[in-house]
Amino acid sequence: MSEPVLVAENLTQEYVLKGGLFGQDRIVRALTGASFALEPGKTLAVVGESGCGKSTLARVITMIEEPVAGSFVLDGTPAGPDTLAALRTTVQIVFQDPFGSLNPRQRCGQILEEPLIINAPEMPAAERTRRAREMLTLVGLRPEHYDRYPHMFSGGQRQRIAVGRALMLEPKVLVLDEPVSALDLSIQSQILNLLVDLQERLGLAYLFISHDLSVVKHIADDVIVMYLGRPVEIAPKADLFDHQRHPYTKALLSATPMADPTLRKQRIKLVGELPSPVNIPDGCPFAPRCWKAEARCRTERPELDQGTHRAACHFPE
Amino acid sequence: MSLLEVRNLSVDFATTSGSFRAVDGFDLTLNPGDITAIVGESGSGKSVAFLAMMGLLPWTATITSDAMTFDGHDLRAISPRERRKIVGKDMSMIFQEPMTSLNPCYTVGFQIKEALRIHLGMDRKARHARAVELFEQVGIPAAETRLSAFPHQMSGGMNQRVMIAMAIACKPKMLIADEPTTALDVTIQAQILELLKSLQEETGMALVLITHDMGVVAETAQQVSVQYAGQKCEQQEVTALFSRPHHPYTAALLAALPERATTKHLPTIPGVVPGQFDRPKGCLFSPRCSIATDLCGTTPPPVGGPEIGFARCHFPINVTAEQSA
Numbered sequence: 001m002s003e004p005v006l007v008a009e010n011l012t013q014e015y016v017l018k019g020g021l022f023g024q025d026r027i028v029r030a031l032t033g034a035s036f037a038l039e040p041g042k043t044l045a046v047v048g049e050s051g052c053g054k055s056t057l058a059r060v061i062t063m064i065e066e067p068v069a070g071s072f073v074l075d076g077t078p079a080g081p082d083t084l085a086a087l088r089t090t091v092q093i094v095f096q097d098p099f100g101s102l103n104p105r106q107r108c109g110q111i112l113e114e115p116l117i118i119n120a121p122e123m124p125a126a127e128r129t130r131r132a133r134e135m136l137t138l139v140g141l142r143p144e145h146y147d148r149y150p151h152m153f154s155g156g157q158r159q160r161i162a163v164g165r166a167l168m169l170e171p172k173v174l175v176l177d178e179p180v181s182a183l184d185l186s187i188q189s190q191i192l193n194l195l196v197d198l199q200e201r202l203g204l205a206y207l208f209i210s211h212d213l214s215v216v217k218h219i220a221d222d223v224i225v226m227y228l229g230r231p232v233e234i235a236p237k238a239d240l241f242d243h244q245r246h247p248y249t250k251a252l253l254s255a256t257p258m259a260d261p262t263l264r265k266q267r268i269k270l271v272g273e274l275p276s277p278v279n280i281p282d283g284c285p286f287a288p289r290c291w292k293a294e295a296r297c298r299t300e301r302p303e304l305d306q307g308t309h310r311a312a313c314h315f316p317e
Numbered sequence: 318m319s320l321l322e323v324r325n326l327s328v329d330f331a332t333t334s335g336s337f338r339a340v341d342g343f344d345l346t347l348n349p350g351d352i353t354a355i356v357g358e359s360g361s362g363k364s365v366a367f368l369a370m371m372g373l374l375p376w377t378a379t380i381t382s383d384a385m386t387f388d389g390h391d392l393r394a395i396s397p398r399e400r401r402k403i404v405g406k407d408m409s410m411i412f413q414e415p416m417t418s419l420n421p422c423y424t425v426g427f428q429i430k431e432a433l434r435i436h437l438g439m440d441r442k443a444r445h446a447r448a449v450e451l452f453e454q455v456g457i458p459a460a461e462t463r464l465s466a467f468p469h470q471m472s473g474g475m476n477q478r479v480m481i482a483m484a485i486a487c488k489p490k491m492l493i494a495d496e497p498t499t500a501l502d503v504t505i506q507a508q509i510l511e512l513l514k515s516l517q518e519e520t521g522m523a524l525v526l527i528t529h530d531m532g533v534v535a536e537t538a539q540q541v542s543v544q545y546a547g548q549k550c551e552q553q554e555v556t557a558l559f560s561r562p563h564h565p566y567t568a569a570l571l572a573a574l575p576e577r578a579t580t581k582h583l584p585t586i587p588g589v590v591p592g593q594f595d596r597p598k599g600c601l602f603s604p605r606c607s608i609a610t611d612l613c614g615t616t617p618p619p620v621g622g623p624e625i626g627f628a629r630c631h632f633p634i635n636v637t638a639e640q641s642a
Contacts, residue, residue, distance in 0.1 A: 049502035050473075154589045184358040184590075185529060189573040189583035196581050211503065214532070218575035218583070255507035257532030259574050261555045269511070270504045273474055 003076075004037040005172050005205050006061070006091075010070035011035070013056050017278065028277050030056040032229045034070070036222075040172065041199060043206040045220035045237075047213060047252070051274055053229035054209045058177045061207060062093045075172055089119055092166035096178035098158035102150040108161055109146040112136070115168045131168065139164040140194055156187035160194065167198070175207045180215060192219060213256045217241055225249045228277055228285040235309040245311035248286045284314065320490055320523050321347040321370075324384040328362070328369050331377045337593045339365045339378075341547040347491065347523045352514075354526040354534045354555075356570075357544030360590055363527045364413075367493050371410060372400050388490055406436040409484040413496040415476035419468040425479045426464030432486045451482040455512060474505035481509070485516060491523045492516075498533065510537055531574055535559060543567050546591055546601045553626035561635040563621070563628040566602045568635075600631065608632055 013031040031053040038044045046054050059065045061072065063084055074090050077083050092115075095101040102111055112132040116123055133143045139160040150158055159179065166174055176195070180188040192215065198204060210216050216223060216237075223240045225233040225248065233246040244250040254268045272289050275281060281288055287297040292315055304312045328340040340362040347353060355363045369380045370392060385392040388407055390399070412418040420428060429451065430444045439447065445464075452460035455478040468476055477497065484492055494513060498506040514537060517524045526538055534541055535555065542552040543564065551564040562568040571577065572584040588605040597603050603613035613631055621628045625636055 049504060156589065185531070185570055186358060186573055186586035187589070189575070189585045190587075192575065193582050193585060213503070214574065214576040218578050251504060255503045257506070257510075257530065257536045259531035259535045259559065259571070259576060261535040261559050263535075267507060267511075269508065273472055273505065274502075 002039050002041075005040050005075050006038040006072065006207070008034060008036050008061070008070070008072040011057070011060055011067050011072060012069035013053075013060055013065065014068050026278050029229050029280055030277060031060065031067075034224075034226075034231055036224060036231075036234065038173065038205045038207060040205050041203045042221045043199070043208050043219055045208040045210060045216040045223045046226060047210060047216055047223060048226035049211065049252075049274060051228070051277060052226040053277075054211075054226060055177060056229070057226075058093060058175045058207070058209055061173075062091055062175050063087065064093075089169040090171055091173040091175060092169060092171040093175040093177060094159070094162050094166050094179050097182045098155055098162050099182070101162055102158055104150055106149075107146070108136075108141075108148050108150065108153075109133075111150070111161060112165055112168055115165060119169055135164045135168060138167070138198070140190075154187070155183050156190055159183060159187075159191050163191075163194065163198070167202070170202075171204070173205045173207065175209070177209045178211070179208075181210065181212060188215075195219065213253060214259075225252065228274065228280055230285060230312065231304065232286065232313070233309075233311045234304065239309045243309075243317070245309060245316040246286075246313045247290050247292055247317075249311075250317075284312075318389075319346045319348050320351075320388055321345065322384055322386045323366075323370065324382060326366060326369065326380070326382040326385060328365050328374065329379045329381075331379070332593070334593065336379075338596075339547055340369065343547075343549060345542070347525070349490065349523055350517075350521050351540065352517060352524045352526065352538050353540040353542065354528060354538035355542050355544060356528060356531065356534055358529060358590055360546070360592075361544040362547040363544050364495050367410065367495065367525065367527065371404050371408060371493075372397070373404075402436075405432055406487040407490045408493070409487070409489040409491075410493040410495060411477075411480050411484045411497050414500055415473055415480050416468065416500070418480060419476060421468055424465050424467055425471070425476075426466075429464075429479065429483050429486060432483060436487045447486070448482075451486055452478075454485075454516070455479075455482045456508070457482070474501055474509070477501060477505075477509055478512075481512065481516075485520070485522075488520060489522055491525065493525045493527065495527045496529070497526070499528075499530070506533075513537070531571065543570070546596070548601055548629060549627070550602065550629045551626045558626070563626040563633040563635055564602075564630050565606050565608055565632075565634060569605075569607070600629070608634070 011031060011034040015028040015030055017026040017028055019025045034057055046057060048054055060067045063079060072079050074087050077087060079087055109132050112135055113128045116128045133146055136143050136145055141160055180191050208220060220237045222236050224231050227248050233249045244253060251268045251270050270289050283298040283300055284302050287293040297314055302312045302314045304310045323345045326340060326343040330337045330339055343366045357363045368374050390403060426448055429448050433439050433444045433447055448464055449460045452463060457463050457478050498509050528534060538555050541555050541558045543550050545566050551567050562571060569586045586605050591601060599615045600613040600618045603609040618629050618631045621633055625633045
């Protein structure tokens with residue numbers, strides 16, 4: 001086992017909702033107690049429904065926001081306001097929508113060079129250009145695309161540019177926030193292959209955020225299932241898809257449509273919707289929708305148990 | 318007689334850079350009670366074909382067809398006034414984004430009652446009772462109070478239920494669901510699909526499901542038609558389509574599904590969907606096809622018979638000897 005490149009300890013993020021002139025401020029608990037470790041060359045997938053804190057986690061890990069509690073260590077250096085500049089090059093992010101994340105007024109080359117201009121100002125311009133052109137080939141575009149604008153590319157090509165931009169600083173950790181969910185099926189497989197190739201060649205660690213379980217099953221090594229800002233199950237991929245210990249994971253998997261019409265499976269129907277993260281229920285956050293919930297679940301919050309396949313449930317399977 | 322009959326429907330858009338054919342020779346026959354899925358990537362013309370039938374396309378669109386009848390009405394010659402009597406009543410549509418399809422200025426109750434007032438001419442009391450009944454039918458809790466809520470006060474799943482309630486308010490004969498679950502989470506998606514299926518069983522309406530999600534298709538539809546760049550390239554019964562696709566595009570699409578992958582690398586379809594200026598002369602899929610020959614690049618392929626799923630291909634795959642005979 002190699003040394004983890006990213007170790008997160010109890011990460012917590014909260015946002016304050018202003019109550020206005022007369023109302024009271026309310027606190028949105030977007031992320032609570034996320035702990036995990038990520039090794040080089042591995043992919044850790046984070047799955048869950050909207051509002052479960054996936055994207056908040058991405059923002060905290062990429063140091064766009066500072067967590068209100070908890071800490072994480074990147075490549076041996078604890079992250080904080082002092083080490084921010086130094087660690088910027090270690091972790092980079094690829095966003096979901098390649099139509100919104102590229103500046104339409106910048107040429108492809110400028111987009112790729114901008115991280116270098118900011119983070120390595122001493123680098124000569126010729127060297128920057130050379131690296132940008134190399135990067136184009138690496139992500140499967142052609143060097144002559146250097147002078148084109150984003151609108152001249154298709155969705156898949158744009159996502160390649162976004163991946164290229166993230167790799168310009170030679171990061172060790174790449175946060176992928178729903179990188180393929182805005183793409184068509186035939187393009188999606190191209191980008192997934194690209195990510196697999198890059199990981200093999202550069203030894204990158206991926207934090208792969210997705211709601212699509214079939215993509216996660218394909219690409220991940222380990223999986224964290226989140227519910228209302230909390231990890232409810234953490235396990236190696238094979239174990240998780242083989243046997244789910246938390247009822248929420250079970251429901252999530254059974255709800256995912258399978259592209260096989262001959263399969264008639266028993267679907268677990270969840271009643272109700274996600275509670276708002278402003279008033280998270282006492283006890284287990286999943287208890288109001290859970291079919292196994294008992295009195296204890298509504299009063300006492302279950303913690304993640306120990307082992308390789310961890311679940312936060314009073315009655316795990 | 319079939320409920321909907323569409324033959325050779327084509328839609329051209331006049332753009333500043335010339336005309337663009339979004340739908341090319343679309344055929345569809347629907348009988349009451351059918352569940353048909355239309356699958357395709359973005360830009361394959363799946364939504365546009367149905368918007369054309371409903372008359373919801375802007376004036377830049379030119380619609381041509383050999384036949385387009387719905388429930389005895391000829392949709393080509395119908396007057397706008399007559400069309401408005403059908404659209405939203407016998408033929409209704411659920412749009413993709415519930416958040417943007419509802420009017421933020423009115424309560425959801427007002428919006429649902431509007432259809433009842435205009436199409437069915439119910440009085441106030443009957444409208445209210447029917448609206449409550451519809452909300453309960455689509456599984457909105459506390460229906461009575463939710464009627465006076467505005468769209469922004471409800472979640473995406475709830476808004477999508479309101480859209481469905483609105484679409485089925487007048488007991489349509491045909492319901493078109495345009496990507497009804499794309500904006501929703503998987504657990505909510507499962508609830509909505511169950512709901513659509515049970516409503517279809519109850520009312521016996523025809524259901525058209527426009528989607529790009531193969532999983533949704535496999536679990537819901539009976540018939541599947543695959544669209545590529547405006548053309549239908551294959552139509553089959555759902556189990557047959559998944560086990561024996563006849564068009565190379567369908568086969569490639571299925572192979573690209575991550576859940577069917579056997580290795581770390583997925584099979585891909587090289588290239589992109591042709592746009593306005595790079596439409597191939599022959600088969601539209603030929604530049605990306607793994608078995609294309611010179612013939613495919615020059616001659617548009619014929620549409621096959623029902624035994625090979627109407628595959629629009631010179632060299633349909635998975636064909637047995639008796640089928641080709």
